[in-house]
Structures are given as structure tokens and as C-alpha cells.
Amino acid sequence: MVNWTPDATPGTPYWWEGLALSAPDDPLPAHVDLLIIGAGFTGLSGAIAAAGCGATVAIVDADDPGKGASTRNGGMFGAHPRLPWGTLKTRFGTDVADALFAEAQPAFDFVHDLIESNKIDCDFQHTGRIQLAWSASHFEGQKRLSEVVRAKSTVRTEIIERADLSRHITTEQYFGGLFFPGHGAIQPAKLHQGLLQTAAAKGVSITGHARVTQLERSGATFVAHTPKGTIRADKVLLATNGYTTAPFKWQTQRIFPLPSYIIATEHLPEDLIARLAPGQRMMVETRARHSYFRLSPDHSRILFGGRAAMVHIDLETAAARQHATMCEVWPELRDTRLSHAWVGNTGYSFTHMPHVGVDRGLHYSLGYSGSGTVMAPYLGAKAAYQAMGDARGDTAYSATTLARHWLHPGTRPHFLQAANLWYKTVVDWVDYRNGR
Numbered sequence: 001m002v003n004w005t006p007d008a009t010p011g012t013p014y015w016w017e018g019l020a021l022s023a024p025d026d027p028l029p030a031h032v033d034l035l036i037i038g039a040g041f042t043g044l045s046g047a048i049a050a051a052g053c054g055a056t057v058a059i060v061d062a063d064d065p066g067k068g069a070s071t072r073n074g075g076m077f078g079a080h081p082r083l084p085w086g087t088l089k090t091r092f093g094t095d096v097a098d099a100l101f102a103e104a105q106p107a108f109d110f111v112h113d114l115i116e117s118n119k120i121d122c123d124f125q126h127t128g129r130i131q132l133a134w135s136a137s138h139f140e141g142q143k144r145l146s147e148v149v150r151a152k153s154t155v156r157t158e159i160i161e162r163a164d165l166s167r168h169i170t171t172e173q174y175f176g177g178l179f180f181p182g183h184g185a186i187q188p189a190k191l192h193q194g195l196l197q198t199a200a201a202k203g204v205s206i207t208g209h210a211r212v213t214q215l216e217r218s219g220a221t222f223v224a225h226t227p228k229g230t231i232r233a234d235k236v237l238l239a240t241n242g243y244t245t246a247p248f249k250w251q252t253q254r255i256f257p258l259p260s261y262i263i264a265t266e267h268l269p270e271d272l273i274a275r276l277a278p279g280q281r282m283m284v285e286t287r288a289r290h291s292y293f294r295l296s297p298d299h300s301r302i303l304f305g306g307r308a309a310m311v312h313i314d315l316e317t318a319a320a321r322q323h324a325t326m327c328e329v330w331p332e333l334r335d336t337r338l339s340h341a342w343v344g345n346t347g348y349s350f351t352h353m354p355h356v357g358v359d360r361g362l363h364y365s366l367g368y369s370g371s372g373t374v375m376a377p378y379l380g381a382k383a384a385y386q387a388m389g390d391a392r393g394d395t396a397y398s399a400t401t402l403a404r405h406w407l408h409p410g411t412r413p414h415f416l417q418a419a420n421l422w423y424k425t426v427v428d429w430v431d432y433r434n435g436r
């Protein structure tokens with residue numbers, strides 16, 4: 001049972017509070033140089049990049065622009081490859097592994113500059129991010145990862161011994177941590193709105209409730225069909241990530257939607273917040289439950305996200321699970337009420353890495369696998385530059401792959417039901433045992 005505040009709005013992201021999210025509804029142009037499908041971080045940043053090349057650009061979205069993951073996420077802002085260097089080397093070779101690590105800081109700098117140069121007010125804060133080791137072996141792994149990140153990139157890291165964790169967080173749960181001092185925090189819905197306004201100011205046409213239901217070729221031109229009409233484009237960029245569905249069969253076979261659930265607590269006393277999270281960091285765990293948590297930008301609440309389930313479940317159940325997980329970290333939040341709970345789809349690839357590529361002429365940037373506040377705007381721009389034939393599109397993320405998996409033979413991810421059960425029973429139990 002969840003204890004909600006009287007004014008709780010389950011289903012609505014905390015980030016949407018007090019924001020009049022603009023829902024542009026430009027008429028569809030007849031013909032553009034570049035059509036972008038999806039108006040999240042990927043699509044908007046891609047549009048800004050292409051407009052900067054002098055292209056005519058239109059974006060269409062199935063919903064109100066921004067109702068996807070880009071305004072629903074945790075707002076943790078940082079980039080380093082999701083996988084260890086050794087795994088990347090095995091999958092893609094030494095040169096690609098090196099190049100992916102080397103691109104981490106430039107990706108961060110690119111998006112940071114996009115925010116600064118367009119004067120986007122998105123509550124950006126230099127908080128640093130601490131990854132908290134759930135077990136002794138996870139902490140050993142963090143030490144190795146820290147060495148590699150330092151050797152292969154300019155991203156800064158610090159190992160935090162267990163005895164020193166109390167500078168960052170007050171809890172008995174963790175064995176140490178890996179700190180990324182350069183990472184930060186954003187209010188994601190404000191970043192989305194800022195990118196939307198920047199794109200519109202550059203002449204990009206943006207149309208909501210215009211789901212592309214069919215995309216076909218007519219000679220050298222693409223023809224996209226939407227409920228609001230038809231649009232022709234020389235180039236098309238697919239930017240639908242965790243919301244990719246038909247008619248994009250090739251992509252749905254390679255990207256699957258993995259839900260992530262977040263709760264926000266009620267307004268908490270200042271001294272309690274200061275005691276629980278003295279470092280005011282972005283915080284993530286190493287256990288497979290993928291918990292990530294932070295203070296709200298005004299430091300008045302705790303936002304706590306993670307894997308309540310790998311499939312869509314009712315929000316009451318998900319919120320109760322997230323609340324219980326939060327109390328494992330901070331038992332004194334047992335009686336804390338919740339003001340918000342919401343869900344969004346991350347777009348996972350089977351390699352756990354994003355990819356920027358082209359399939360039968362259709363450009364795409366997909367598969368951020370839960371880590372896209374930096375990578376989506378960064379790779380969205382890369383994909384758009386590639387579509388425009390601009391050398392700035394060069395990226396090691398075109399040398400990753402979007403692999404298929406035998407567990408996912410069709411286009412609907414039925415395997416997630418079985419994976420959900422496996423993680424809930426076996427993987428979480430192993431984590432519990434190792435964490436004691």
C-alpha cells in the first residue's frame with residue numbers, strides 16, 4: 001500500500017509540475033530535406049544540427065512532443081560507455097573500444113555546450129555522480145573500471161572507500177563507490193523544452209499527434225504517411241528509441257522497450273535531506289535492480305528510480321516496490337508519503353550500447369539502454385550530420401552494432417515476461433546474498 005500525499009498525481013512525472021509543456025502543431029510541409037521521426041532529445045538535437053547545415057527540417061511525433069523518455073528520466077547527466085572496456089573489445093575490437101571510451105568526454109562537452117550556447121535553463125547543476133557498490137566484488141570491479149576510464153578517456157574518476165562514503169550518503173548498504181566528479185544533473189523536461197524552442201527558432205517545423213504509420217520510397221524520395229497527411233523527404237532519421245513500433249520492423253527486432261519506474265517523495269525537512277544525502281550527488285547502484293536516485297533540483301525531495309518490473313505493471317504496485325527499495329537504502333523514510341510515480345520506456349539494445357546507422361536508406365540513432373541524457377542529443381546530432389553528408393557525423397557509435405537475439409524472434413518483446421520473473425526471483429536473490 002502506498003501512502004500518497006493528498007495532492008498526489010500518480011502517472012504524471014514530477015518534472016512536468018509547473019511547466020506549461022508546449023505542444024507545437026505546425027502544418028506538415030509538403031517536402032523537406034530531412035524528416036525526423038520522434039521529438040525527444042535525439043530528434044530535436046538532430047534537427048538543430050541539420051538546420052545548422054542549411055537543411056529544411058520537419059519533426060513529427062506520435063504524441064505531444066516530449067511525452068517519451070526525454071521528459072520522464074532521472075535527469076542524471078554524464079557519459080561513459082555502459083560496458084567495461086574488455087567487453088567492448090570482445091564485441092567490437094580494440095580500436096572501437098578505445099574510440100568509444102575516448103568519445104565520452106567530447107559527448108558530454110557537446111551537450112553541455114548545446115545547453116550553454118542556446119541559453120537553455122534546465123537547472124543544470126555540477127553535482128557529480130556516485131556509483132554505489134552493492135557488494136565487495138562490485139567494489140573491486142569499480143576499481144578496475146576506474147583505472148580503465150582514466151587510461152582510455154579524459155573522464156575524471158575517484159574511488160571512494162567505504163569509510164568515506166558518509167561524505168556522500170548516509171546508509172550502511174554499500175561497500176564503496178566510484179565517483180564521477182564531472183557529471184551533473186538536469187531538469188529533463190526543461191532541457192526538452194529548451195531544445196524544442198531552439199529547433200523552432202531555427203525554422204524546424206514540429207508536428208505532434210502525427211505518428212508515421214507507413215514509410216515508403218518513391219524514387220530517391222521517402223514518403224511518410226501520418227494521420228495529419230503525407231510528407232516527402234530526401235532523408236529520414238528515426239529517433240523513436242524505447243517507443244519504436246510498427247512499421248519499423250528491422251529496428252523493433254533489435255531495440256526493445258524496458259520500462260523504468262520513478263517515485264518522488266513528499267517535501268522533506270531540510271535537516272533530514274542534509275543527513276541522508278550530504279553530498280547532494282546523483283546516485284546509482286551497481287546491483288541489477290538498477291536503482292538510481294537524487295534530490296530534486298530545489299533539494300526538497302528524493303526521486304528514486306529503478307527496475308520495479310521489466311514489463312508494464314500498475315503504478316500502485318510499482319510505486320510500492322520503489323518505496324520499499326528506497327527504504328532499504330534509507331530505512332527512516334518508511335513513513336514518507338509519495339507525491340509522484342511515473343514510468344517511461346528506455347530503449348535497450350542487445351549489446352547494451354547505442355548505435356548510429358542506416359538501414360535501407362533510413363538513418364537512425366537508437367539503443368541508449370537507459371543512459372541517454374547526454375548520448376541521445378549527442379548521437380542525434382551525429383546521425384543528422386551523417387544524413388546531411390557532413391563530416392561532423394563521424395562517431396565510433398557507428399562501429400557498434402544492433403544485434404538480434406534468439407530470445408526475440410519477432411517484433412514484440414515477449415521474452416521480457418520471462419526475464420522479469422528470472423530477475424525478480426534469481427538475480428535479485430543472488431544480489432541480496434552477495435550484498436550481505
Ligand SMILES: Cc1cc2nc3c(=O)[nH]c(=O)nc-3n(C[C@H](O)[C@H](O)[C@H](O)COP(=O)(O)OP(=O)(O)OC[C@H]3O[C@@H](n4cnc5c(N)ncnc54)[C@H](O)[C@@H]3O)c2cc1C
Binds near residue numbers: 069072259368
Ligand atoms: C524513467 C527513465 C529514467 C531515465 N533516467 C536517465 C538518466 O537519469 N540519465 C540518462 O542519461 N538517461 C536516462 N534515461 C534514458 C533517457 O531518458 C533516454 O535515453 C532518452 O531520453 C532517449 O531520447 P530519445 O529522443 O531517443 O527518445 P524519446 O524521448 O523516448 O522520444 C521518442 C519519441 O518517438 C515518438 N515516436 C515513436 N514512434 C513514432 C512514430 N511511428 N511516429 C512519430 N513519432 C514516434 C514517441 O512518441 C516519442 O516522443 C531514462 C529513461 C527513462 C524512461
